[in-house]
Amino acid sequence: MAVSLRDVRKSFGRTQVLRGLDLEVGRGEYFVILGPSGEGKTTTLNIVAGIVRPDGGEVRLDGSLVDDGRSVYVPPERRNVGYVFQSYALYPHMTAFDNIAFPLKMAGRPREEIRRAVLEMAELLNIRDVLERKPAQLSGGQRQRVAVARALVKRPRALLMDEPYSNIDPLLRESVRAEIRRIIKDLGITTVMVTHDREEAMALADRLGVMRRGRLLQTGPPQEVFSRPCCPDVASFMGYxxxxxxxxxxxxxxxxxxxxxxxxxxxxxxxxxxxxxxxxxxxxxxxxxxxxxxxxxxxxxxxxxxxxxxxxxxxx
CATH class of the missing domain: 2.40.50.140 (Nucleic acid-binding proteins)
Incomplete structure (x- = not known):
């Protein structure tokens, strides 16, 4: 499995956020975690990225143990994981080009290699004409594409996306998310995305998991989860x-x-x-x-x- 979490637990103070979470995502799969706010979705992404450490359990990337909550810990910069934050987290003083190039510069890649990689990703995401602009000069959709390009430019072994389309104009949202999904699938990048939007999850996911109270209650293809919810909590969240x-x-x-x-x-x-x-x-x-x-x-x-x-x- 490209991304694997086994019995992952996490508390913040007295609040138990993840309660023995199990998650398996296959290589090249687009997996969506669906659930209301405050159920542990973003914490799950942060643990996979290495930004937050679990209290227990195992986190594996491509079969390699990267965190067990105790003695094993691979830091974020060594995991080769891309992350698209809900706020996009673009550097306001940098141009779009420099934002996209930042992970490669931090990795010490040669200048010409960086230029080629940035231009290739900008071409894929149709943002070559805005590379010299700063984030404040970009539309919401353009900022989102720059954030995706930055996450993909180093060809990560996994891409994490936290509510990536929530800040886009609703009139553009469907077309933008469909195009970006196609690009991600064409690149063969394993993706874990979180959302509270049921329709978005069903439209994008190869498989989805419904999260409540720090656990995945049911996982499967969208049609299966929609048609055969395993319990009242899942049925309610699927609109029953x-x-x-x-x-x-x-x-x-x-x-x-x-x-x-x-x-x-x-x-x-x-x-x-x-x-x-x-x-x-x-x-x-x-x-x-x-x-x-x-x-x-x-x-x-x-x-x-x-x-x-x-x-x-x-x-x-």
Missing amino acids: NLMPLDGRLLAFRPDDVELGSGDFVGEVIDVEFRGRLWAVVARVGGAVVKAYTQERPPEGRRMRFGLRRALEYAAE
């Missing part, structure tokens, strides 16, 4: 409604709800226009359920509904 019924917990997607007939009755408490559909939020007993419909129901109305498909879990 959760509704208790007779000692069980039903999980179902908003588009699996049939309004107008069925065994359940709910009170409409909110309606949102979503283009072709209306998103209807209804209260059913102590649960709140979302459904999609083509006609807007009035708020406050009680409606019957049925389910086309539902998963069942033991009540918690």
Whole structure:
């Protein structure tokens, strides 16, 4: 495995952030860790990079032990790992060219080799025309591309990306992330990315893992995790409604709800226009359920509904 974490634990003071985390990422794989804020996603990246040390467990890169929380520790500069930070962390006093070149300069590479590598990466990421500009003169998308180029220029054995698209204009986000994913895959770089955006994770990942309370609850191809969530926590984060019924917990997607007939009755408490559909939020007993419909129901109305498909879990 290109990136391997075994039983990794980390606490900050009395707060336990990672609770025996296991993670395996294959060579050339694009793996996405998906979860809410504060669940340990960024800490995981920092441990792989060597910025933060675990309290215990093992971290391996390409099979080599780089940290065991005790006597073995390979520092970040010797791990050959690229990192795209959420803030991009570009040096404001440097041009885009010098930002991209920085890892190679620190490694003592010859000047001509650095120039060729920077120009090659700038060509791949379509930023050759902004290389003489400083970060303040760049758009959000251009800064993001410079950050990616800097992380890739030394051809790392793993690329880490922390919410890399959160600061890009939503109108450009989909096209930018698709293009950068294609470049990363063409280069064959193993990638571990973290995000709280479910749609982004499903669009980009070869495999994804849903993280809650410092552990990966489920890993697998996006279609598998989406269609067969292993537990209520994963189902909820993948957009399923959760509704208790007779000692069980039903999980179902908003588009699996049939309004107008069925065994359940709910009170409409909110309606949102979503283009072709209306998103209807209804209260059913102590649960709140979302459904999609083509006609807007009035708020406050009680409606019957049925389910086309539902998963069942033991009540918690």
